[in-house]
Amino acid sequence: MARCFEGKTALVTGGSRGIGKALAERLLQEGAKVYVIGRSKENLNKLKVENPSFNTIQVDVSDWDQTKTAVEQIGYLTKKILSILGIEKFEEIINTNFKSAFNITKIVTRGLISAGRPGVVVNMSSVGGLKAAAGFMPYCVSKAMMDMLTKVTALELGPHKIRVNSVNPTILKTDMTKDICENEEFVHVYTSQHPLRKFATVEDVVNATLFLLSDDSAMITGSSLAVEGGYLIH
Incomplete structure (x- = not known):
């Protein structure tokens, strides 16, 4: 399959293991710049060792304020969306x-x-x-x-x-x-x-x-x- 996500940016929550990890790995293979959100620092570190190309963000997504602060690291991708939702x-x-x-x-x-x-x-x-x-x-x-x-x-x-x-x-x-x-x-x-x-x-x-x-x-x-x-x- 062609690298159809070349030049794209992807954000995968729960991406340090299971389905999320498999999806993140596939997106990376297809050329995307991939940000992975996970709660476990250990799992995120293991993911980063496996492939340093991943951008990892440790945060508990059930905490809205903490998530907003952490995800805004990505910049334009999320700032606008998070501010709209209220x-x-x-x-x-x-x-x-x-x-x-x-x-x-x-x-x-x-x-x-x-x-x-x-x-x-x-x-x-x-x-x-x-x-x-x-x-x-x-x-x-x-x-x-x-x-x-x-x-x-x-x-x-x-x-x-x-x-x-x-x-x-x-x-x-x-x-x-x-x-x-x-x-x-x-x-x-x-x-x-x-x-x-x-x-x-x-x-x-x-x-x-x-x-x-x-x-x-x-x-x-x-x-x-x-x-x-x-x-x-x-």
């Missing part, structure tokens, strides 16, 4: 939309299991977890995390007779969205994307939630119920 707002949204659901689900279902009782969990997600929306990265990511939380907890809690599903609504007409829902231009553009040509209502979401909570959905678990007027069809 760590504070991202963490706030993840904490509110995902971690809270995880925490409460854990507390409640532990109690149900201890008491030997069945139960139902319905997470309030969004179509944002099922379809990307430009400018809403943290929100969409948080809702996608919630949808996967729904699936995994449904799998794990099923043997304890606990069902877990999510409701994924589109924009609703509420007090919070009153301004945009009364904007004629927005209403025209937005509803034209929905086969039903209308906004979802709070009642639509409540009805879907009640269905998932009821025995009428006794054989449904691990599902994301989209309440979006067909928005996801196209």
Whole structure:
């Protein structure tokens, strides 16, 4: 194979062993300048001995500030990206939309299991977890995390007779969205994307939630119920 990464720069996280190491080695062979991030100084040193061409960066990537400082050594490749993401707002949204659901689900279902009782969990997600929306990265990511939380907890809690599903609504007409829902231009553009040509209502979401909570959905678990007027069809 031709050296198709000649003149390119690559950043590989977890690149000091396993799949990450194999990928880093292949990128190097293909001509890339390779930066390898790893937590273990010992593994990074071994990698550097094996091939001095690697640029190694020791950092625990779970530490955002430490990672930002370390990775900025690469320069233009990452400085711009890291500044755009906005760590504070991202963490706030993840904490509110995902971690809270995880925490409460854990507390409640532990109690149900201890008491030997069945139960139902319905997470309030969004179509944002099922379809990307430009400018809403943290929100969409948080809702996608919630949808996967729904699936995994449904799998794990099923043997304890606990069902877990999510409701994924589109924009609703509420007090919070009153301004945009009364904007004629927005209403025209937005509803034209929905086969039903209308906004979802709070009642639509409540009805879907009640269905998932009821025995009428006794054989449904691990599902994301989209309440979006067909928005996801196209």
